[in-house]
Every structure is written in structure tokens, then in C-alpha cells.
Amino acid sequence: xxxxxxxxxxxxxxxxxxxxxxxxxxxxxxxxxxxxxxxxxxxxxxxxxxxxxxxxxxxxxxxxxxxxxxxxxxxxxxxxxxxxxxxxxxxxxxxxxxxxxxxxxxxxxxxxxxxxxxxxxxxxxxxxxxxxxxxxxxxxxxxxxxxxxxxxxxxxxxxxxxxxxxxxxxxxxxxxxxxxxxxxxxxxxxxxxxxxxxxxxxxxxxxxxxxxxxxxxxxxxxxxxxxxxxxxxxxxxxxxxxxxxxxxxxxxxxxxxxxxxxxxxxxxxxxxxxxxxxxxxxxxxxxxxxxxxxxxxxxxxxxxxxxxxxxxxxxxxxxxxxxx
DNA sequence: CATCGATGTTGAG
DNA sequence: TCAACCTCGATGG
Numbered sequence: 001x002x003x004x005x006x007x008x009x010x011x012x013x014x015x016x017x018x019x020x021x022x023x024x025x026x027x028x029x030x031x032x033x034x035x036x037x038x039x040x041x042x043x044x045x046x047x048x049x050x051x052x053x054x055x056x057x058x059x060x061x062x063x064x065x066x067x068x069x070x071x072x073x074x075x076x077x078x079x080x081x082x083x084x085x086x087x088x089x090x091x092x093x094x095x096x097x098x099x100x101x102x103x104x105x106x107x108x109x110x111x112x113x114x115x116x117x118x119x120x121x122x123x124x125x126x127x128x129x130x131x132x133x134x135x136x137x138x139x140x141x142x143x144x145x146x147x148x149x150x151x152x153x154x155x156x157x158x159x160x161x162x163x164x165x166x167x168x169x170x171x172x173x174x175x176x177x178x179x180x181x182x183x184x185x186x187x188x189x190x191x192x193x194x195x196x197x198x199x200x201x202x203x204x205x206x207x208x209x210x211x212x213x214x215x216x217x218x219x220x221x222x223x224x225x226x227x228x229x230x231x232x233x234x235x236x237x238x239x240x241x242x243x244x245x246x247x248x249x250x251x252x253x254x255x256x257x258x259x260x261x262x263x264x265x266x267x268x269x270x271x272x273x274x275x276x277x278x279x280x281x282x283x284x285x286x287x288x289x290x291x292x293x294x295x296x297x298x299x300x301x302x303x304x305x306x307x308x309x310x311x312x313x314x315x316x317x318x319x320x321x322x323x324x
Numbered sequence: 325c326a327t328c329g330a331t332g333t334t335g336a337g
Numbered sequence: 338t339c340a341a342c343c344t345c346g347a348t349g350g
């Protein structure tokens with residue numbers, strides 16, 4: 001269910017709370033028993049997201065590859081990052097590496113491994129829910145937990161993934177090679193070039209191309225609808241008929257929305273809002289988007305009723321007046 | 325309390 | 338093109 005921003009946040013959670021730790025890997029549900037055996041006891045050395053896929057690297061040369069699919073989720077507990085701090089972990093770690101003797105003075109976010117683990121629980125999926133006061137550490141696995149990753153201070157339980165497998169480095173490269181550019185992985189120039197080149201070769205409608213993970217990574221049904229509206233672009237326009245500068249602007253806008261989503265932990269696809277409107281949009285989903293899930297409601301710009309149609313089995317929302 | 329549908333992808337037909 | 342995957346919040350009775 002999560003689009004790209006949630007997966008990047010989850011990778012940041014692993015980066016911040018698991019990388020550098022020895023991990024006990026198990027499969028309480030049993031369906032990943034063999035994979036768990038291959039990873040058990042190794043130390044996590046990297047966590048990265050490309051589009052909606054996540055790759056966790058261990059010091060035995062193996063990787064855990066996870067795709068949450070429609071309803072997968074990670075439940076974290078113990079000494080874990082919550083809320084806004086997750087967005088910046090990668091940046092901060094990089095900065096810390098540069099300044100060799102920089103003191104770790106960021107208090108609140110610090111994952112100090114002293115004493116008992118903090119008793120906080122976070123569910124990370126399309127939404128994030130935090131609760132305090134878990135009874136003990138580690139908590140009992142609840143329901144169908146495909147994989148449990150347990151360190152001395154933190155635990156992550158994976159449930160309902162569409163993909164969960166062990167890969168070697170070559171397998172990771174192969175998986176990533178099938179994916180289109182991700183603005184948080186590829187440089188702006190290279191990413192934009194790849195996106196434009198691919199789209200300009202196809203007659204497929206742009207509304208379908210944006211959902212094709214080999215064309216561009218991380219966009220899902222909400223970002224698709226919102227990006228097209230923000231560009232005032234008719235979803236049915238064939239890729240090869242969209243002007244290059246429009247495609248470049250589209251990729252740039254995706255970059256902006258993705259970064260914002262990673263920082264906020266929410267999809268905020270409207271801008272130019274007052275402070276009050278912004279706060280309201282963050283509280284209620286109904287006020288958060290231009291067209292997504294607004295079938296039959298008046299367009300926020302022109303008043304025309306928003307239209308919904310099925311496209312490749314997914315609901316596509318758009319304004320027939322503004323998007324031409 | 326039962327049913328539905330979802331921010332996704334794969335693979336069968 | 339569509340069911341399956343197998344979770345869970347929202348919805349309705």
C-alpha cells in the first residue's frame with residue numbers, strides 16, 4: 001500500500017536503528033524459515049530503498065529484499081525513531097562521518113544503546129501509528145509475522161509483504177536494474193534523462209506510464225493522479241506526445257513531492273495553502289488532495305466534477321476541464 | 325460483527 | 338483481464 005515515500009522512511013528507520021547491530025532473524029509465521037536461517041546472526045550494514053522496494057544488507061554478503069505490496073507493514077518496537085526525525089537519518093549520518101569527531105549531541109533522536117530499550121511501538125505502512133508503553137521487550141509477535149529482525153535494542157516485524165526474499169549482491173543489482181529512476185537514488189540530471197527518454201519512446205498513455213515501475217520508481221495511484229493534475233495533463237495523452245519540457249517538469253515535481261512525503265511522513269500533494277489549510281489537510285485525508293478519491297466532487301480549481309475511470313484495474317481520478 | 329476495498333504486483337488464462 | 342496474495346481500517350446493519 002505504501003508509495004515511495006513510506007518505503008524510504010522505513011529504510012531510514014533501519015538505517016537509524018538497526019545498521020551496525022547484530023540481528024537475530026526468525027520467521028514466527030514459518031513461511032520464511034529458510035531465509036531467516038541464512039541471515040540469522042549477521043550484522044546489518046546498509047539499508048536502502050529504490051522506489052517501493054527495500055534492500056537490507058548484511059555482513060555475510062546477503063541481502064533481505066522486501067516489497068510491501070498492497071497491505072504489507074513493518075511493526076517496530078524498542079529504541080526506534082519516531083515521527084519527523086526519521087526523514088533526516090541518512091543526511092545526518094553522512095554529515096557525522098565527514099566531521100570525524102563530531103559529538104553526538106542530537107538528544108531526542110539519539111539511539112543510545114545504554115540501559116533497557118525504550119518501550120515505544122511504531123507501525124510503518126502507508127500511515128504511521130505510534131504508541132508508547134509496550135509491556136516488555138521484545139514484545140510477543142502478534143498475528144502473521146513473516147520475519148522478525150531483533151537486535152539488543154530494537155525489533156522489526158514484517159507482515160503481509162508481497163515479496164520477501166534473500167538475495168546476493170548480483171540479485172540486488174538485477175532487481176534494481178529493472179526499476180526506473182528514483183529521485184532519492186539517482187542524480188536529478190540522470191534520473192530526469194532516463195525518465196524522459198523512456199516515456200518519449202512509448203505510445204502508452206502517460207497515466208499508465210507513471211504507474212509503471214520500470215519507467216519511474218515509487219509513484220502509486222495517489223501520486224499518479226495528483227502529479228497529472230498538478231501538471232494539468234490529460235492522463236490519456238500518449239507518452240510520445242507529451243512535450244519534453246512537460247516531462248522534465250513532471251519528474252521535477254515528483255522529486256519535490258517525494259522529498260516532502262519522506263519528511264512529513266504523509267502525502268501532501270497540494271501547495272499554496274494557508275497555515276490553517278495546511279494543518280487541516282494534514283489532519284483529514286479529505287482535504288489533502290486535488291483529485292484523488294474525489295469522484296463527483298467539484299474540482300478545487302474550476303468546479304467541474306472530478307471524474308473516475310478504471311485504468312489497468314486501478315482507479316484513475318482527474319479533472320476533464322483542467323487536464324487537457 | 326460481517327463485508328468491502330485499498331496507496332501493489334504477479335502470474336494464470 | 339482478473340484472481341490471488343492474506344492485512345486491516347472503514348463502512349453498514
